[in-house]
Amino acid sequence: MKSMLFAVLAALFTIPAAFAQTDPAQTDLTSADPVQAVLQTHRALIEESSRRTIGPAIDGIANSGLPQMQAVLEAWQAKDMWQRSSDGWFFAATKSGADSYELTNFADGSVVGTYPKGEVAQIKPNSGIRAMIATALVQFQLSDPDTMRRSDALDSISRNPEAALLAPLRASIPTESDPDLLARKIRIERLMTMAYDPEADARVTAIQAMAGDLGVDFRATLNPILATRIQVLGAGESPDGNIARDVTPGGDELTRAQAYALLVGAGKAQVEVTEDARDAALEAHITDGLVAGTRVAQLDSESARDAAYKTLADQGLVPALVTANDVDTTLQSYRFVAIYAEPSRQVTDAAAAALAKSEIRVHVGQAVDLGLDALSLASIYFLAAIGLAITFGVMGVINMAHGEFIMMGAYTGYVVQQIIPNHTASIIVAVPLAFAVTFAAGVALERLVIRWLYHRPLETLLATFGVSVALQQLAKNIFGTQARPLTSPAWLDGAWVINDVVAISYIRIAIFILALLFLALFLFIMKRTRLGLETRAVTQNPRMAAGMGINPDRVNMLTFGLGSGIAGIAGVAIGLFAKVTSEMGGDYIVQSFMTVVVGGVGNIWGTLAGAAMIGGFQKGVEWLNPSNTLAAQTYMIIFIIIFIQFRPRGIIALKGRAAGD
Structure with a gap:
């Protein structure tokens, strides 16, 4: 009896197995459509669509070795994968009517038919599943023919590196044709080797290959190792x-x-x-x-x-x-x-040595970056002070309205940009126009006020201070109290990035070059032109110059206008990165006077040295106390007070008869 029962049960279990072995649909599925075979293997997990359990299904699809799986994952991620209710097969679907969908086979891209909405079901992955699919897609995108997709894949790896992505990344390196992407792949492969490779020797080799690197990603990879x-x-x-x-x-x-x-x-x-x-x-x-x-x-x-x-x-x-x-x-x-x-x-020793080497280079880079910042600030101060070096350093006139000439130049650039929308063309027009406007204003100031106050410094100071207040109020009445934009050309946007530590903006480089050009222009005018010769003659001995046929009044007028015009051009340059307001001149008048006095009154090389000293000192104080920029101004003034006690004539003092004037 028992043997008969066992035989019946064996027959019952054997019948389905026999049918399964000879099921033509299953045989056709496995041999003719391997993509569908993989999907059906994980059908239950795909239908469940739970972030907690979907991992094996995504991994199985991604690691199947079938090139069509990229399209499957992309359709799944985009919610374009549908399931046919009659047999549970998965297809890509597009809407073909009000209530029907056209199904496309993943294996060969052929259209299998159009089905009503009731016979298909959409697979809707949540955000968590879509993120997991995006990670799985990376291995396909690394070798995608589209350069942008390969770049996006590298971006994805950089944002979310995983140990499972190391092998496909390595496999994609030999076939990479783009040199920039190849360099990125090699760098990311080394970083991931440092973090995820199971072999200590491979990790040490990767660490030593990048020792001293200044990249933030390199140091960020070493930090967990040394935690x-x-x-x-x-x-x-x-x-x-x-x-x-x-x-x-x-x-x-x-x-x-x-x-x-x-x-x-x-x-x-x-x-x-x-x-x-x-x-x-x-x-x-x-x-x-x-x-x-x-x-x-x-x-x-x-x-x-x-x-x-x-x-x-x-x-x-x-x-x-x-x-x-x-x-x-x-x-x-x-x-x-x-x-x-x-x-x-072995790994921690290599990581510690590599990080120490990087830290040394970081400190050196920070010092270079600080030096570039100081040089940039010095060029700004020099550009603002070069006009004052003429009116005060050469002529001996204390012009408290010098800052307002800088402001007038900046507003001239703003007005030009309202008329000429092209920023490059507007700057080309604004520079000579600002010189003309402030030159005329300087000539007017000299003819109406300054000419009556030569050799009376106190009265000159009070008079020009009153003029500066009047010019500020006039600017407020015309332009208002809000800051006005002076936009730099597109080719001056951004910065020259030397590495992850050292960078300097293009606008500051342009101002530095402009400062050098004005230094050369000033030296040429003073040394090689008739105006410069007459200016030096009138400055040293007005009576003798008049006896030689030089008109001192005319020379003083042109010299003062030249200094004012240069201040106007400085205003255009400064306005490209600083706020343009009626009070902007006050931000530079003090530094301009300090630059001229510290450098040496009447000496253009002294003005250059003074700008370098003040700019370097200010940036140094800001680096030591970055949370309080006002302290830099205070310490700088204290430093200058102490400095002039020891060198009252400045860094480069005049010699000979001019020194006694």
């Missing part, structure tokens, strides 16, 4: 990892309180009773005005409270009081070590 945790070791205990160093409690890395808290957390020390906890315990044990036999009124000092608490502790009513000496004694009984998160000593 540490503090471990407490008692007598006879051995560390359970790769020791980085011994740590002494009480330093910046591990404070005394943190070290004791580690001991308490490990159950190796008693919880430290705080003053608040002590006082609360004393209050809880007040009986008839007494605490441990001591009247409450007598607990008016820390020592008395500690003694009362100790009495309660001796009676077993409260935990024992842990004193500072107890904490120190306990800490001395244990060893504190920093343990690397990375277990391989």
Whole structure:
């Protein structure tokens, strides 16, 4: 009877198996449509569409080795994958009517037919699943014929590197034809090798190949390798990892309180009773005005409270009081070590050496970057002060309206840009126009005010200060109080990035070049032209110059106009990166005077040296105290006051008869 029952059961189980072995649809599915075979293998997980369980299905599709799987994953990610209800097969679908969809086979791209909405179901992955699909797509996109897709794949790896992507990334490197993408692939492959390769030798090789690299991504990859945790070791205990160093409690890395808290957390020390906890315990044990036999009124000092608490502790009513000496004694009984998160000593040693080399280069780069910033600021100060070097340094006129000439030049550039929308053309027009406007304003100021006040410095200062206030108010009445934009040409946008540490904006480079051009122009005018010769003659001895047929009034007028015109051009340049307001001249008048005075009155090379000193000093102070830029101005003024005590004639003082004027 039993044998007959077993035979019946065996027959029942054998019949489906036989049908399965000879099912022509299944055979056709496996041989003729391998894409569908893979999808049907993971059908249940795809239908469930749960982020917790979908991982094996995505991995199985991505690692199937079939090139069509890229289209499958892309359609799935875009919610364009549909399932036919009759047999559960998956297709790409496009809407062909109000309630029908055209299904396309993933294997060969052929259209299998049009089906009503009720016979197909859309596969709708949530955002989490789409993110997982995007990661799986990377291995296909790395070798995609489209350059942009390969670039996007590298961006995706950089944002979210995973160990599983290392192998397909390596496989794509030999076939990469674009040199820029090849360099990116090699760099990312090295970074991922450092982080994910199971072989220590391969990781060390990659680290040593990039040692000293300034990239933020390189240092960010090394930091997790060199991350540490503090471990407490008692007598006879051995560390359970790769020791980085011994740590002494009480330093910046591990404070005394943190070290004791580690001991308490490990159950190796008693919880430290705080003053608040002590006082609360004393209050809880007040009986008839007494605490441990001591009247409450007598607990008016820390020592008395500690003694009362100790009495309660001796009676077993409260935990024992842990004193500072107890904490120190306990800490001395244990060893504190920093343990690397990375277990391989070989890897951590290589990473530490590489990071140290990078840090040295970073410091050098920061110094170079600071020097470039100082040079840029010095060129701005020189550009603002070169006009003053003529009116004050050469002519001896204290022109407090010099900053307003800078402001007038900036507003001239703004007006030109309203008329000429092309920024390049507008700047080309604005530079000579700003010179003409401020030259005319300077000539007018000299003819109407300055010519009557030569050799009367106090009256000149007061008069030009009044003119500066008037010009500021006039600018407010015309342009308002809001800052006006002066946009630089597109070819001056961005910065020259030397590496991840050193960079300088193109507009600052342009201002530096402009400052050099004006230095050369000024030297040419003063040394090689008739105006320069006459200016020097009038400056040194007006009477003798007049006796030689030179008109001192005309020379003074043209010289003052020249200095004012150069200030106008400086205003256009400064306005390209600074705010253009009626008060902008005040931001540069003080620095301009300091530049001329520190450099040496009457000497253009001194003005250049003064600008370099002031710009470098200001940037140095800002680097030491970056959170307070106002401190740089204060310290700079103090420095200049001290400096002129030792060199009252400036860095490069005039010699000969001119020095005594």
